[in-house]
Amino acid sequence: MTPPPFQRFLDEQRDDVWRFLVASVGRDAADDCFQETFLAALRAYPRTRVDNPRAWVLTIAHRKAIDHHRARARHPLPVGDALPDIPASSPTEPGDDGELWARVRALPAKQRAALTLRFAADLSHAEVARALGGSEEAARRLTHEGLKKLRLEMT
């Protein structure tokens, strides 16, 4: 059974991948990660049997986001740009999540991954667990811990 033309796969998945990457690595780095995500997907495409294309490509995007954060940690930007520019205490406007997602990006890697996969990519706990390579219980715990940390920061 031939998989559908890659262009159709790209058309169907691009919005979810873009939204996940903007949340996970920020708007400026999203494009590079997007290119690398679909390049990896294209290379694997004819050989890989994919039952859940959305979870499959989001898992690839998740790995590219990890690579990005690791590279950034190894080669920090000049002082002043190294941390997300978050006002110390600013009230969040309802409906404007930009600041909240910037705080998510600053969380420890596993919590960040769990929250972005669960709430930006809208994957189920089971799919998040598969993407993270752990149990569903562990994925739920990371999500819970991440939300708790955010809550503490916001108060």
Add this chain to the structure above:
Amino acid sequence: MTLTRPPLDQDAAARAAARFAADAPADVSYAVLDSPIGTLVAASTPRGLARLAYEDDNGGLDAILEALADRLSPRILEAPARLDPVRRELDEYFAGRREHFDLALDWALVAPFGRRVLRATAAIAFGQVSTYAQVAARAGSPKGSRAAGNALGANPMPIVIPCHRVLRSGGGLGGYTGGLHRKQALLAIEGVRET
């Protein structure tokens, strides 16, 4: 605390996807082209043009791409710039400024006998016509005019391989992959008066 999905900038996502498709190492690149005789879908591999399809006569774009995924590779992307030479030569042909196509061709979709028939067809000059029997003879199969007709009907690159220049022995139009009105239109462009 709830974490709602961040807003989606759909234009930014579309731009990123288009940039990807334009540069990616696809096995098959395609473009949708306008022409005076209807919308065409052109698809090429790194070897050359492999398919030129009348969109409406082949079940639409999706069906054309699915057939290419099946027969060539599913690694297909829309990359209009890669089809620029095809677009340019077709535009020149339809404007009456080109009598011969200089495009590299990929014959992957054509079986060996069909290849001989289509090569014989490609040798028919602009403005000239031939017959199914003559093409079959030149393909080395003098009694195979029906088989030659089938090979011409399966021509994956009409216009560029000018199967519209092959008519019935009595002068009748015969058949055409894109419909007889298109065969007539192409012959009219080339100044052929049907008998």
